[in-house]
Amino acid sequence: MSVNVEEKLGIDKFRVDENNAHIYIKNDPDLAEFYKLHLACPAGLYKIDDKYGCRFDYAGCLECGTCRVVGGETVLAKWEFPNGGMGVEFRYG
């Protein structure tokens, strides 16, 4: 049995707080450290472009905390849960 992760994530609903990003990355983070988050984030939100630029968008965050554990000291400038009523709403089915 195989699992299509994008299909599963597509079931969830997100309320993005456009006025308060709950995660910030540092300016010009170390690429090797950023790459760990690129591999670890289950939502695939840490992206590296073809010029080795680091890209991150908190929309679509699953609030799992993996990046906080892996890069909380090296890459992240801020990690908080979204304000009440915002963020991910998990759906199963």
Ligand code: SF4
């Ligand atoms: S909390 Fe989880 S889903 Fe959200 S950005 Fe970090 S690793 Fe990705």
